[in-house]
Amino acid sequence: MSLTPLAAAPSARRAAPVFRGRIGGDPRGGHYAVPHRYRLHLSTACPDGLRLAVGHSLLGLDTSCPVTLLPAVPDCPGGGHAALRPLYEASAHHYTGPALAPVLADDWSGRIVSTHTPDILRDLDRFRPGGRARLYPDGLESVIDAVERMCAEGIEEAAQRAGRAGADAGERAAALDTLFDTLGRLERRLGGERYLADDRLTAADIELWVTLVQLDTVHRCHLDASAVHRIAGHRALWAYARRLAAHPAFGRHLDLDGIARRHHGSCRGLEAAGAAVQILDWAEHAADTPDAPRR
Numbered sequence: 001m002s003l004t005p006l007a008a009a010p011s012a013r014r015a016a017p018v019f020r021g022r023i024g025g026d027p028r029g030g031h032y033a034v035p036h037r038y039r040l041h042l043s044t045a046c047p048d049g050l051r052l053a054v055g056h057s058l059l060g061l062d063t064s065c066p067v068t069l070l071p072a073v074p075d076c077p078g079g080g081h082a083a084l085r086p087l088y089e090a091s092a093h094h095y096t097g098p099a100l101a102p103v104l105a106d107d108w109s110g111r112i113v114s115t116h117t118p119d120i121l122r123d124l125d126r127f128r129p130g131g132r133a134r135l136y137p138d139g140l141e142s143v144i145d146a147v148e149r150m151c152a153e154g155i156e157e158a159a160q161r162a163g164r165a166g167a168d169a170g171e172r173a174a175a176l177d178t179l180f181d182t183l184g185r186l187e188r189r190l191g192g193e194r195y196l197a198d199d200r201l202t203a204a205d206i207e208l209w210v211t212l213v214q215l216d217t218v219h220r221c222h223l224d225a226s227a228v229h230r231i232a233g234h235r236a237l238w239a240y241a242r243r244l245a246a247h248p249a250f251g252r253h254l255d256l257d258g259i260a261r262r263h264h265g266s267c268r269g270l271e272a273a274g275a276a277v278q279i280l281d282w283a284e285h286a287a288d289t290p291d292a293p294r295r
Contacts, residue, residue, distance in 0.1 A: 018100070019091060021113040023123035031106065031113055033127035035064035038113065040120075041084055042102035045072035045258030047210050048117040049102045054206050055121045055135055057249035059128040070101050072258025073265050087112050118148070121203060135203040143197045147204040151211040154182025159215055163222025163272065176227055187234040194240075209250060212241045217256065217282065218263050221275040228277040242280055251285030 023031045023038070040056060042049035049070075056067060070081050078098030088099045091112040104113045104120045114120050125135045136144060161167065161175035186208065189196060196204040220228050232238065245251040 018088075018097060018115050019103075019112045020116045020119060022119060023104075023113065023126060033123075035127070037106060037108055038065050039105050039107050040065060040067045040102060041070060041081075041087070041105060042067065043070040043072055043081075043258065043262075044253045044255045045262045046101060047214055050213070050253055051117060051206055051210050052102050052120060052124075053253040054210070054250050055124060055203065057253070058132075058135065058201070058206075059124055060132050061124060061128065064127070064129070065124065072255060072262050074098075074101075079266075086110075121206075125203075133200065135206070137198070137200070137202060140197045140202060140204075144202060144204045144207075147196055148207050150182050150186070151207050154178055155211050155215060156219075158182065159219035159223070162227065163219055165222075180230060183231065183234050183237060187237045190236040190240045194243075205244065209241060209244045212237070213254070213259075213282065216279045217259050220277070220279065221263070222272050224272050225277050228279070232277070232279045238279060245280070245282060245285040251282075254282055254286035256282055256286050 021031055023033055040052055042052050044050045044053050053067065056062075056065065068083075070083060074080055075082050076085070076098060079100055080098030081101055082099070084099035084101060084103055087103060087105050087110070088095045088097075090110050100115060102117060102120070103115055104123070105111065106113050114123070122136055128134070158175045158179040162172050162179060164171075167175075186196075193199060195201055196208060215231065220231070223231075245254070
């Protein structure tokens with residue numbers, strides 16, 4: 001069964017990256033795949049940070065590419081982190097924008113390689129230790145790309161539109177139709193498969209799992225109870241989410257308190273009745289994540 005993306009237009013979910021270097025296999029390219037050179041700076045309360053943390057664990061890069069955890073709630077205007085300011089200033093002359101996470105940095109030069117999560121995850125896949133399965137297997141690129149787009153447009157953006165303060169009934173209904181259509185397609189896919197692509201764990205599963213975490217812990221708060229009950233009715237989808245949450249590379253990175261505080265610190269929407277209808281007990285699998293940077 002193929003997974004067809006919703007639209008051909010690029011997703012608007014992620015802002016345009018400030019830095020977009022790539023790690024290659026050729027030393028002449030500057031940034032090449034070598035252990036102990038690169039470092040991730042991220043917050044697992046941020047969806048993109050959670051994606052990278054899960055992928056980093058699946059690839060077994062704890063020693064070869066260390067992670068510095070940032071506070072759940074950014075401590076600078078514009079969503080920036082004070083701890084990242086030196087990296088940004090070293091990487092761009094007279095940089096005045098926010099020092100946003102996540103960041104892949106080059107510890108050798110003290111500069112930023114990339115702030116673009118999809119590229120970072122693909123590049124981490126280049127220097128996984130021997131024996132680790134690839135997150136982007138050859139031949140599955142189109143399936144993974146389709147899942148990424150479905151999650152961005154059909155779930156995340158649709159849920160945001162459906163729960164937006166000031167949206168009229170027609171806008172909410174159209175957004176919910178898109179959301180339920182996407183969830184239905186994924187439900188049918190997972191009704192007979194453990195994973196989304198070729199019965200193996202790939203980047204597509206990271207993308208969908210993080211999106212479902214956001215749907216239940218963030219977007220649900222702005223939907224009415226009937227919509228949340230319909231969302232929860234996709235049993236194969238939520239059984240899949242629960243199964244992945246029990247995987248040590250997934251559940252141990254859940255910072256539920258951090259997600260809640262980050263959401264309440266930036267959200268301007270109105271709380272709806274769906275906030276009281278929790279779909280999964282994520283706390284059963286979440287780690288006790290301290291809200292402080294660590295190395």
